[in-house]
Amino acid sequence: MGPEFVALSLTPLLIGICVAVACALPGNFLLLRRQALIGDAISHVVLPGIVVAFLLTGMVATGPMLLGAAGAAVLAVIAIEAIRRLGKIEAGAAMGVVFTAMFAGGVLLLERSDTSSVHLDVEHALYGNLESLIWLDANGWTSLTDPAALAGLPVELPRMALALLVVAAFIFLFWRPLALSTFDEGFARGVGLRTGPLGLALVVVSAIAAVAAFDAVGSIIVIAMFICPPAAARMMTNRLGHQVAWSAGFAALAAILGYVLAGYGPLWVGASASVSAAGMIATVSGIILAVTAVAGPHRTRGS
Amino acid sequence: MLAEALFLQLGYNATLVTLGAALLGIAAGVAGTFLFLRKRALVSDAISHATLPGVGLAFVVMVALGGDGRWLPGLLMGAAVSAAIGLLCVQWLTTRTRLGEDAAIGAILSVFFGLGIVILTVIQTMRVGQQAGLEGFLLGSTAGMLRNDAILLAVSAAAVLALVLILRRPLELAAFDPGYAEATGWSLGRIDLAMMGIVLVVTVVGLKVVGLILIVALLIVPAVTARFWTDRAGHVVIIAGAVGGVSGYVGAATSAIAPALPTGPIVVLVGFSIFLMSLLFSPGRGVLASVLLHRRYQRRVHMRQGLLALAQGQPIFEALTRRLMCRDGLILPDGVATAEGQAAAAKALLDETRWSLVRADNSFAVAATRYDGLTPIEDVLTPDQLRDVDSRIAAPKAVT
Numbered sequence: 001m002g003p004e005f006v007a008l009s010l011t012p013l014l015i016g017i018c019v020a021v022a023c024a025l026p027g028n029f030l031l032l033r034r035q036a037l038i039g040d041a042i043s044h045v046v047l048p049g050i051v052v053a054f055l056l057t058g059m060v061a062t063g064p065m066l067l068g069a070a071g072a073a074v075l076a077v078i079a080i081e082a083i084r085r086l087g088k089i090e091a092g093a094a095m096g097v098v099f100t101a102m103f104a105g106g107v108l109l110l111e112r113s114d115t116s117s118v119h120l121d122v123e124h125a126l127y128g129n130l131e132s133l134i135w136l137d138a139n140g141w142t143s144l145t146d147p148a149a150l151a152g153l154p155v156e157l158p159r160m161a162l163a164l165l166v167v168a169a170f171i172f173l174f175w176r177p178l179a180l181s182t183f184d185e186g187f188a189r190g191v192g193l194r195t196g197p198l199g200l201a202l203v204v205v206s207a208i209a210a211v212a213a214f215d216a217v218g219s220i221i222v223i224a225m226f227i228c229p230p231a232a233a234r235m236m237t238n239r240l241g242h243q244v245a246w247s248a249g250f251a252a253l254a255a256i257l258g259y260v261l262a263g264y265g266p267l268w269v270g271a272s273a274s275v276s277a278a279g280m281i282a283t284v285s286g287i288i289l290a291v292t293a294v295a296g297p298h299r300t301r302g303s
Numbered sequence: 304m305l306a307e308a309l310f311l312q313l314g315y316n317a318t319l320v321t322l323g324a325a326l327l328g329i330a331a332g333v334a335g336t337f338l339f340l341r342k343r344a345l346v347s348d349a350i351s352h353a354t355l356p357g358v359g360l361a362f363v364v365m366v367a368l369g370g371d372g373r374w375l376p377g378l379l380m381g382a383a384v385s386a387a388i389g390l391l392c393v394q395w396l397t398t399r400t401r402l403g404e405d406a407a408i409g410a411i412l413s414v415f416f417g418l419g420i421v422i423l424t425v426i427q428t429m430r431v432g433q434q435a436g437l438e439g440f441l442l443g444s445t446a447g448m449l450r451n452d453a454i455l456l457a458v459s460a461a462a463v464l465a466l467v468l469i470l471r472r473p474l475e476l477a478a479f480d481p482g483y484a485e486a487t488g489w490s491l492g493r494i495d496l497a498m499m500g501i502v503l504v505v506t507v508v509g510l511k512v513v514g515l516i517l518i519v520a521l522l523i524v525p526a527v528t529a530r531f532w533t534d535r536a537g538h539v540v541i542i543a544g545a546v547g548g549v550s551g552y553v554g555a556a557t558s559a560i561a562p563a564l565p566t567g568p569i570v571v572l573v574g575f576s577i578f579l580m581s582l583l584f585s586p587g588r589g590v591l592a593s594v595l596l597h598r599r600y601q602r603r604v605h606m607r608q609g610l611l612a613l614a615q616g617q618p619i620f621e622a623l624t625r626r627l628m629c630r631d632g633l634i635l636p637d638g639v640a641t642a643e644g645q646a647a648a649a650k651a652l653l654d655e656t657r658w659s660l661v662r663a664d665n666s667f668a669v670a671a672t673r674y675d676g677l678t679p680i681e682d683v684l685t686p687d688q689l690r691d692v693d694s695r696i697a698a699p700k701a702v703t
Binding site for chain 1: 339342344345348396399400401402403405406408409410412413414415416417418419420421423424425428438441442516517519520523524526527530531563564565567568569571572575578582588590593
């Protein structure tokens with residue numbers, strides 16, 4: 001845990017944890033509402049949003065890209081709803097049509113336009129590059145109190161921490177209405193809650209988490225974190241509060257274990273280079289889910 | 304160039320690939336229809352993402368055995384095995400745990416894909432891994448395909464299509480009328496298994512053409528498109544097959560002249576354009592047809608209300624009502640009824656009076672359910688019944 005750890009591993013680890021927890025928190029409600037695949041759809045449509053933002057502004061800037069991605073996510077949600085209602089198509093199929101088409105459009109735009117000069121390609125969009133978010137200005141733990149070094153932190157860290165804060169605040173503030181409308185929508189409407197806007201707000205908050213995370217870690221880890229930790233937590237408890245807590249714990253555990261295994265695991269078995277951290281974090285979250293699905297106290301229906 | 308590609312003038316390999324893609328598209332469209340009607344469209348997303356670790360491991364194994372890691376049949380076999388494992392995991396999570404199918408799909412697709420990425424990064428560090436070209440499996444790449452691979456693609460696509468056509472009867476039965484299928488002795492579980500098997504084979508064959516991220520579109524989009532055109536079981540299957548075939552054909556042909564572009568997105572966007580046209584312009588379910596229907600209904604309501612107002616001597620203020628009636632020569636621009644207008648108004652009033660009698664009388668209960676304020680009563684009652692109703696109308700009310 002020397003200066004190298006602070007410079008090379010601390011920030012990716014923290015970013016990974018922020019991403020995992022920020023996605024897992026709203027994931028709990030999406031899972032219980034049977035909207036788990038919304039996360040899948042959102043993370044696919046973020047790509048065309050970012051590409052269009054890049055083509056319009058001509059630069060890789062955070063603001064426009066976040067706006068483009070958020071716009072694409074909202075557009076996708078509207079399109080899915082429109083196709084579902086107009087064509088009387090089942091929600092899953094409508095989703096499949098929209099997100100594949102938008103993703104395909106994004107890929108083609110990307111390949112047709114000259115983005116070779118900037119750091120923007122399909123592989124990066126899929127599995128990001130968590131390992132590269134290092135803190136060059138750090139030279140030990142003392143840097144944590146050194147303003148000059150702190151200014152050199154990768155911009156993704158404060159951004160992701162902010163996203164986590166927004167997500168956590170939303171869930172904390174709207175805990176009761178969210179819980180009510182998730183478990184008994186009819187009753188929630190009966191006591192005067194506006195469940196429609198609340199559901200949309202949940203999707204928007206999920207999109208915020210996904211979009212902020214996308215840039216740092218790619219879309220695959222986002223989908224995994226939306227679903228696997230909450231699903232594993234679901235096997236552990238019947239209480240919503242406990243489930244959310246478990247899911248945050250599982251998400252953080254997956255992020256830490258995944259990063260460490262990806263960075264140091266190959267060294268332990270004698271290989272020289274590391275493997276994809278995003279992929280490893282998703283894999284570890286799957287292993288956690290597998291363990292809880294086999295041994296969790298509440299794994300079956302009605303238990 | 305595009306014309307040449309579309310008419311298969313670009314050489315033997317490109318022709319094979321294009322025809323293979325078209326056959327694959329037809330098979331995917333047909334198989335996807337059954338999947339869509341069983342409401343399990345997105346299971347194919349889990350299957351396709353679950354192929355990645357198999358592709359990677361197959362490469363590693365083949366290199367370890369001293370062979371060429373890029374041998375396509377080997378890679379596809381690996382893909383099939385890991386896709387089958389992924390499918391079993393989805394089934395197991397759905398039936399044995401409390402997770403819903405959507406959560407199981409999302410979990411399996413992300414975890415298997417993540418594992419696949421890990422294996423790909425391992426391969427990149429291997430000495431032979433630099434030019435493995437496994438990224439082509441993500442988005443599909445058919446340009447510059449080897450002769451053997453092209454033959455493999457075309458033959459296996461034809462085989463899948465044959466398989467789908469052979470199993471069409473039971474699949475159709477299970478998709479459109481599961482209750483009847485069970486009652487006549489089919490096992491729904493087995494039919495579903497066969498359906499998933501076909502989807503798996505389509506996915507594996509489609510890996511090289513469309514890529515694993517977008518193959519799900521080739522299964523879903525044609526089926527959804529076909530639903531806009533017909534409600535008949537057999538027709539949905541045929542139209543979906545046609546849409547899928549055209550997507551695969553045009554996509555592969557376009558990609559042959561633009562090698563830099565991945566094939567998958569083109570195939571998907573061709574299919575999506577057909578879908579968009581159907582969404583907008585198909586008769587019956589399309590947006591345009593719905594809007595026209597709505598407009599017609601709106602006009603009929605306005606016209607009826609205008610005539611009733613006219614009959615009761617009330618002025619008409621609504622601009623649209625005035626315009627519609629004026630256009631049909633029922634009123635003059637200043638709102639005064641023409642002779643025609645007076646006749647039509649009297650007719651409307653009589654109709655309304657008859658309806659109110661019919662609706663108040665329990666013996667006409669069935670006819671009364673057809674009242675919507677627009678249907679002329681002559682369409683609902685027989686002349687005899689009408690005479691009966693008319694006899695009950697009291698002396699004409701004085702128009703004040």
